[in-house]
Amino acid sequence: RKEVEQDPGPFNVPEGATVAFNCTYSNSASQSFFWYRQDCRKEPKLLMSVYSSGNEDGRFTAQLNRASQYISLLIRDSKLSDSATYLCVVHRGPGGYNKLIFGAGTRLAVHP
């Protein structure tokens, strides 16, 4: 079983739709959580950090449930430019040797 698991998709949605991605992690030493975005054949870039209280950045909302070891990303009012692969990322603290672990990614395709 992979340490960080995501639904690979693809999610094909029309413009304006709301779409949700889920992620689970298995290592309890995980301390920090992130969503990264990766465009085709490019390097990953930070979309947003994920905090226990939940956080929002414009059309994007991230949630963390430490008890269930579950992370989510909600995208509202999808744009064509949101088409990309979304990577769930977990950083283990010193107790987990400071590893930065990626999920395999969920692909999103937004169509007109």
Next chain:
Amino acid sequence: NAGVTQTPKFRVLKTGQSMTLLCAQDMNHEYMYWYRQDPGMGLRLIHYSVGEGTTAKGEVPDGYNVSRLKKQNFLLGLESAAPSQTSVYFCASKKRVENTEAFFGQGTRLTVV
């Protein structure tokens, strides 16, 4: 403001040849990571370093070696390249502070024939 720079960006190797990939960061970050990305596999951690002079194995370390002699540089070596090492390699660096962003280089596309 260069951030994280990887060299080379592209390389074709013959089976059995050796090469070194260089990752350089100018942000004074403590942590550095090497990943490989294959289709449908996401990023898999090869080796990483939490400081100058220290390295550790990740998920897929076999066939690779690393060194971090200077804080700003993290080298990934392939001693005897194999076709299974054909991949895109990404380097990343991060501050030793919780909830801080990891920055990536633009990647190295390596083909082993």
